[in-house]
Amino acid sequence: GAVVSQHPSRVICKSGTSVKIECRSLDFQATTMFWYRQFPKQSLMLMATSNEGSKATYEQGVEKDKFLINHASLTLSTLTVTSAHPEDSSFYICSAPGLRTDTQYFGPGTRLTVL
């Protein structure tokens, strides 16, 4: 089946630095990818929709200048958390729809810890 990878799986950074998270579709092309954030013991919250060749669409309340999304190719989307702060510490998960519009493939997630 289709596979989505994320890199890194874990990252620890200092407050004020920027962190880039990659999401790749390994054996299929994805013109759209989704980024979710999950705080401890909570559900997944959709942050934004990443669109290949155009600007990302952000959900209400998500700062687009803080969470930069670049969908550079049909297999890669990146999420950059700029000027990270401890409250940005979370589990970030990406997904990509498969050929069938009702299937979504999720990456394994990236755990970000901001000190």
Added chain:
Amino acid sequence: SQQGEEDPQALSIQEGENATMNCSYKTSINNLQWYRQNSGRGLVHLILIRSNEREKHSGRLRVTLDTSKKSSSLLITASRAADTASYFCASAIQGAQKLVFGQGTRLTINP
């Protein structure tokens, strides 16, 4: 915005018993999906039920969908310790590819 609600938020049962989790959503959907997540790990897709389906089975899983009530339920029969995890419903919004997740149910199976 997150639109799904699930109950119970937490469920603890004995091994061998059945576990039922409920999910409600707010808008029209193409389908509804259930996922499992072990602590700190990624999501595992369990089952998908389309908007024109009312019930679906997969192994020990049984999912129902009532579009008139905008609700779904997941039944896990003959539970095992390995079923201990968080379970989330996710509704596929009609006209969009994105999924909106419910709040989740933390299921604990006691041996």
